[in-house]
Amino acid sequence: MKVDESKCLGCGRCRAYCTMGAISFTRDARGRVCAQVDQHECVDCGVCFRAEVCPGEALYEPKPEWPRSVRSTFSNPLVEHKETRIPGRGTEEMKTNDVTGRFKWGEAGMAVEMGRPGTGARFTDIEKVAMALSSLGDIHFEPKNPLTGLMADKNTGKMNPEVMDEKVLSAIIEMTVPLDRVQDVIGAVRKVAQELSTVCSFDLTCKVHPGDTVPAFDLARKAGVSPTINGKTNVGLGKPFFEEVKQ
Ligand code: SF4
Numbered sequence: 001m002k003v004d005e006s007k008c009l010g011c012g013r014c015r016a017y018c019t020m021g022a023i024s025f026t027r028d029a030r031g032r033v034c035a036q037v038d039q040h041e042c043v044d045c046g047v048c049f050r051a052e053v054c055p056g057e058a059l060y061e062p063k064p065e066w067p068r069s070v071r072s073t074f075s076n077p078l079v080e081h082k083e084t085r086i087p088g089r090g091t092e093e094m095k096t097n098d099v100t101g102r103f104k105w106g107e108a109g110m111a112v113e114m115g116r117p118g119t120g121a122r123f124t125d126i127e128k129v130a131m132a133l134s135s136l137g138d139i140h141f142e143p144k145n146p147l148t149g150l151m152a153d154k155n156t157g158k159m160n161p162e163v164m165d166e167k168v169l170s171a172i173i174e175m176t177v178p179l180d181r182v183q184d185v186i187g188a189v190r191k192v193a194q195e196l197s198t199v200c201s202f203d204l205t206c207k208v209h210p211g212d213t214v215p216a217f218d219l220a221r222k223a224g225v226s227p228t229i230n231g232k233t234n235v236g237l238g239k240p241f242f243e244e245v246k247q
């Protein structure tokens, strides 16, 4: 997002809408107060523009060029990822597993959600987490997730060097993990989280097993993580896109 200084009235209305605190004020050559957007911090989410609070119509979105374009595709919910045709973070996410069949019996679906409004997530941090995870082995990054598509090496989690200066509002690293490696993944994320300049959280799920047990929850508890009480249970009413193999 940018500000046309010739139109800006310096009213300050846009500032409260910025998800990254990227809008500040300066004086232009004629001494008038004018808004400016820190291009390093702005994630091109478009919230300030869509709020329609600018009386001077001074805010404008330049045509995004690669690699900066990843900012809006991950941060602006109105922009679709061309790989997945899904807006926002660009993934169906694990909660639709009953129809997508991403993870099978004996596997857990896991994800690390990185960044939130106020912090965002830089690709340097995303790469740190992805590389820490892949070093465990047995981790398969979700191919239908646009972050996976930005990896230069899906075996190591190394990202495309071209996007390393970019920042997004939020992104999800999704993967399939053998159930017996769930605790290792939790341990690895806890360790690498100490090196991050953003926040992250876990997603964890698996199929409901006979006896209505959810082994992933027990494994998480053993690793010292308590599932939240508002966790989701998918009751499987969707039409599967895959052939189910019964346990
Ligand atoms: S596009 Fe988003 S991050 Fe950039 S200035 Fe506007 S609200 Fe802030």
Ligand code: SF4
Binding pocket: 003, 007, 008, 009, 010, 011, 012, 013, 014, 015, 034, 035, 053, 054, 055, 056, 057, 058, 059
């Ligand atoms: S709302 Fe518009 S006119 Fe007011 S400070 Fe922001 S860019 Fe300038």
